[in-house]
Amino acid sequence: xxxxxxxxxxxxxxxxxxxxxxxxxxxxxxxxxxxxxxxxxxxxxxxxxxxxxxxxxxxxxxxxxxxxxxxxxxxxxxxxxxxxxxxxxxxxxxxxxxxxxxxxxxxxxxxxxxxxxxxxxxxxxxxxxxxxxxxxxxxxxxxxxxxxxxxxxxxxxxxxxxxxxxxxxxxxxxxxxxxxxxxxxxxxxxxxxxxxxxxxxxxxxxxxxxxxxxxxxxxxxxxxxxxxxxxxxxxxxxxxxxxxxxxxxxxxxxxxxxxxxxxxxxxxxxxxxxxxxxxxxxxxxxxx
Amino acid sequence: xxxxxxxxxxxxxxxxxxxxxxxxxxxxxxxxxxxxxxxxxxxxxxxxxxxxxxxxxxxxxxxxxxxxxxxxxxxxxxxxxxxxxxxxxxxxxxxxxxxxxxxxxxxxxxxxxxxxxxxxxxxxxxxxxxxxxxxxxxxxxxxxxxxxxxxxxxxxxxxxxxxxxxxxxxxxxxxxxxxxxxxxxxxxxxxxxxxxxxxxxxxxxxxxxxxxxxxxxxxxxxxxxxxxxxxxxxxxxxxxxxxxxxxxxxxxxxxxxxxxxxxxxxxxxxxxxxxxxxxxxxxxxxxx
Numbered sequence: 001x002x003x004x005x006x007x008x009x010x011x012x013x014x015x016x017x018x019x020x021x022x023x024x025x026x027x028x029x030x031x032x033x034x035x036x037x038x039x040x041x042x043x044x045x046x047x048x049x050x051x052x053x054x055x056x057x058x059x060x061x062x063x064x065x066x067x068x069x070x071x072x073x074x075x076x077x078x079x080x081x082x083x084x085x086x087x088x089x090x091x092x093x094x095x096x097x098x099x100x101x102x103x104x105x106x107x108x109x110x111x112x113x114x115x116x117x118x119x120x121x122x123x124x125x126x127x128x129x130x131x132x133x134x135x136x137x138x139x140x141x142x143x144x145x146x147x148x149x150x151x152x153x154x155x156x157x158x159x160x161x162x163x164x165x166x167x168x169x170x171x172x173x174x175x176x177x178x179x180x181x182x183x184x185x186x187x188x189x190x191x192x193x194x195x196x197x198x199x200x201x202x203x204x205x206x207x208x209x210x211x212x213x214x215x216x217x218x219x220x221x222x223x224x225x226x227x228x229x230x231x232x233x234x235x236x237x238x239x240x241x242x243x244x245x246x247x248x249x250x251x252x253x254x255x256x257x258x259x260x261x262x263x264x265x266x267x268x269x270x271x272x273x274x275x276x277x278x279x280x281x282x283x284x285x286x287x288x
Numbered sequence: 289x290x291x292x293x294x295x296x297x298x299x300x301x302x303x304x305x306x307x308x309x310x311x312x313x314x315x316x317x318x319x320x321x322x323x324x325x326x327x328x329x330x331x332x333x334x335x336x337x338x339x340x341x342x343x344x345x346x347x348x349x350x351x352x353x354x355x356x357x358x359x360x361x362x363x364x365x366x367x368x369x370x371x372x373x374x375x376x377x378x379x380x381x382x383x384x385x386x387x388x389x390x391x392x393x394x395x396x397x398x399x400x401x402x403x404x405x406x407x408x409x410x411x412x413x414x415x416x417x418x419x420x421x422x423x424x425x426x427x428x429x430x431x432x433x434x435x436x437x438x439x440x441x442x443x444x445x446x447x448x449x450x451x452x453x454x455x456x457x458x459x460x461x462x463x464x465x466x467x468x469x470x471x472x473x474x475x476x477x478x479x480x481x482x483x484x485x486x487x488x489x490x491x492x493x494x495x496x497x498x499x500x501x502x503x504x505x506x507x508x509x510x511x512x513x514x515x516x517x518x519x520x521x522x523x524x525x526x527x528x529x530x531x532x533x534x535x536x537x538x539x540x541x542x543x544x545x546x547x548x549x550x551x552x553x554x555x556x557x558x559x560x561x562x563x564x565x566x567x568x569x570x571x572x573x574x575x576x
Contacts, residue, residue, distance in 0.1 A: 046341060053334060053549050155443045174465050181458060261341050 011038040011251040012239065015074030017065045020048040021266065022154075022205030023080030024273035026103065029232035030078070031254065034239065038251040040072045042284070043270070046261030050083040051127030062088035066096050068284065072256070074098060078235060080205055082124060082227070086133035101235060103205065103227040108137035110230040111201045114223045115143060119195040121186050121222075122147045124203030125154065134203050144195060147203075148186045152178050157206045158269060162213055172213070179210070179217050202226040209273065257281040299326040299539040300527065303362030305353045307336040309554065310442075310493030311368030312561035314391065317520035318366070319542065322527065326539040328360045330572070331558070334549030338371040339415030350376035354384050356572065360544070362386060366523060370412060370492055370515070374421035389523060391493065391515040396425035398518040399489050402511045403431060407483040409474050409510075410435045412491030413442065422491050432483055436474045438492075440466050445494045446557065450501055460501070467498070467505050490514040497561065545569040 014037045016027050027041050042065050044050075050058050062084040066077055077100045079085045079092060085102030093100050111120045120143050122134040129149040138145035156162065156175045163172030190197050200222050202208065208226040215224060255278075259266040263281045270278045302325045304315050315329050330353050332338075338346045350372040354365055365388045367373045367380060373390030381388050399408045408431050410422040417437040426433035444450065444463045451460030478485050488510050490496065496514040503512060543566075547554040551569045558566045 046345060047335070049337075057334060057549060151447055152440070152443050152449075155440050159439055161440075170465070170469060174462060174469070177458070177462050177465075181462070261345060 009038065009073055009075075011036060011249075013038050013040065013073045013075050014235070015039075015066075015069030015072065015077045016041045016080050017044075017062070017069060017077065017084065018042075018081040018205065019044050019050040019061075019083065021045075021158075021270045021273045023078075024270050025205050025208045025226075025228040026078060026080035026231050027255065028273070028275050029228040030235060033232040033236045035250060035254075037239075037254075039255045040069055040074055040258070041255060042069055042258045043260070043266060045259045045266060049125075049127075050081065050087075051125050053083075055087045058083055059088040059091040063091050063095055066092045066100070068258075070097060076235065076239065077101070078231060079103065080228075080231065082128045082133075082204055083131070086128055086131040099238065101231065101238070103231050104133050104137050104203070106231045106234040107201050107203060107225065107227045108134060108141055108143070109234070110225050111138065111199050112141040112143055114225060115199040117196040117198045118143050119190070119197045120145045120199045120201055121190070121197045122201045122203045123150050123153075123182065123186075123207065125149065126151045128203055134201065145201075146186055146189050146193070146195060146197065148182050148189070150179075150182045150204075153182075153210060154204065154206045157209050160272070162210055175210070175213060176217060179214060183218065197222070199223045199225060206273075253280075258284045260284050297326065297361055297363075299324060299537075300363060301326050301328065301361045302364045302366060302523070303327075303354075303357030303360065304329045304366045304368050305332075305350070305357060305372065306330075306369040306493065307332050307338040307349075307371065309333075309446075309558045309561045311366075312558050313493050313496045313514075313516040314366060314368035314519050315543065316561070316563050317516040318523060321520040321524045323538060323542075325527075325542075327543045328357055328362055328546070329543060330357055330546045331548070331554060333547045333554060337413075337415075338369065338375075339413050341371075343375045346371055347376040347379040351379050351383055354380045354388070356546075358384065358386060364523065364527065365389070366519060367391065368493055368516075368519065370416045370421075371419070374416055374419040387526065389519065389526070391519050392421050392425050392491070394519045394522040395489050395491060395513065395515045396422060396429055396431070397522070398513050399426065399487050400429040400431055402513060403487040405484040405486045406431050407478070407485045408433045408487045408489055409478070409485045410489045410491045411438050411441075411470065411474075411495065413437065414439045416491055422489065433489075434474055434477050434481070434483060434485065435491075436470050436477070438467075438470045441470075441498060442492065442494045445497050448560070450498055463498070463501060464505060467502060471506065485510070487511045487513060494561075541568075546572045548572050 020043050079102045085104045089102040126149040129147045135145045161171035161175050163169045208228045263283050266281045267278045308331050367390045373392045377390040414437040417435045423433045449459035449463050451457045496516045551571050554569045555566045
């Protein structure tokens with residue numbers, strides 16, 4: 001059986017998948033790095049968070065979502081979800097007909113470029129840390145990693161309790177204290193294991209929103225890398241070596257948003273992550 | 289078609305349903321109030337949290353779970369989940385063949401008994417507040433309610449960042465500050481609306497673990513009611529007026545635990561909510 005002939009779309013179509021809103025920080029970086037592509041973003045909001053689910057369940061959800069994005073014509077897939085990248089990247093690549101990029105490998109690659117001491121701190125959610133996918137990816141690149149789970153950061157960010165490093169707000173102050181608890185834990189572990197950390201890898205797509213607060217909290221000698229930026233840069237590099245169908249103009253609309261539940265919440269919360277208003281979100285019924 | 293004849297179980301069988309672990313605080317109170325029953329606890333951990341899902345989705349999940357507990361022989365169902373109680377109680381009652389009790393109506397009932405000023409503060413999750421199910425239940429009982437969403441409390445509790453009101457720990461101190469932010473918000477709203485609050489209703493099954501911290505934070509003139517305690521008391525009252533099949537002894541095992549995912553996490557985290565070790569958790573595949 002041959003694949004049906006499809007006319008080439010005018011613009012490169014990039015599918016971005018996440019369990020929820022966090023991946024919108026990746027889309028935000030993609031829009032800035034590759035403005036001439038057309039984006040299809042799918043947030044599996046009905047089944048988030050993936051972090052508490054088993055590998056088999058996450059793989060099933062992620063494969064379904066990847067197939068859906070391919071059915072929309074995506075010519076490239078970005079798995080902008082740490083849990084899905086950690087647990088389901090192989091499963092997605094096994095079924096996808098287009099290139100698939102995960103956030104963990106790009107993060108580890110950029111840490112490898114950045115770190116002089118070869119000792120890296122990974123801040124991530126509980127589930128991502130438990131998978132040890134970052135530690136493994138770091139080891140593969142000759143780095144040593146300390147992974148610290150920071151489960152309170154996502155809810156603090158979703159609450160908007162971040163003041164971007166400005167002083168004076170009670171809620172921003174609470175977020176700084178929470179961050180300090182996690183960083184103290186990391187430094188104690190680094191000391192115990194005689195690691196010399198020089199790079200912090202933000203292993204969660206929510207964390208870029210906390211970047212200014214983090215920069216105000218840690219020593220200036222530490223390089224902070226976020227997965228949104230590093231992933232977008234990698235996509236641009238990879239696409240430059242491929243044939244591009246875009247005409248050099250800007251597609252309109254540039255982004256199509258799909259969510260499996262809570263379209264209203266997606267619009268409201270998502271706009272903060274994307275850094276611009278989200279007008280239209282289409283509900284996709286996955287029969288979850 | 290007639291129902292198959294079933295021999296009466298020796299002990300009263302009570303089914304307890306929650307989206308996750310929080311309902312274990314209800315089970316804990318039930319075990320203390322009705323030690324002679326046999327309990328079937330189902331945590332739909334593969335699909336939690338329900339809070340971000342639509343009414344139709346929550347109803348579908350909750351109805352499936354209620355049916356499953358009935359198939360285990362449950363003669364009484366406790367919906368120990370605020371979201372499911374808010375969004376799906378009618379749907380469950382429409383299909384269940386046994387009595388069904390939700391945590392919201394019992395909470396509002398006990399607030400009505402407790403409050404002299406008739407002005408009540410409800411602390412709950414975002415989803416529960418958005419449903420305004422507590423406000424409605426309070427209005428139905430001649431109470432006025434201020435509902436404050438406290439989305440950071442569940443993750444703080446799940447992290448164990450509670451020190452039960454003892455002073456000195458950094459993490460416990462952070463939790464007290466967060467609680468203070470929410471209470472200040474409540475008091476400002478009460479002042480603006482000229483409400484005279486005398487009762488705090490804990491509208492989330494996680495919150496009983498925060499009770500000592502809350503008691504140390506609020507004025508002693510406030511009565512704190514938690515849904516675990518009030519629900520267990522109501523179940524005992526209702527069952528005393530019904531035929532009981534128990535022999536007066538204690539069933540062994542008293543509790544059967546079922547989860548739709550993450551059996552290991554259920555055991556570890558759940559034990560803190562139940563206040564005793566959980567040995568065996570059976571995985572139920574719901575095909576989510």
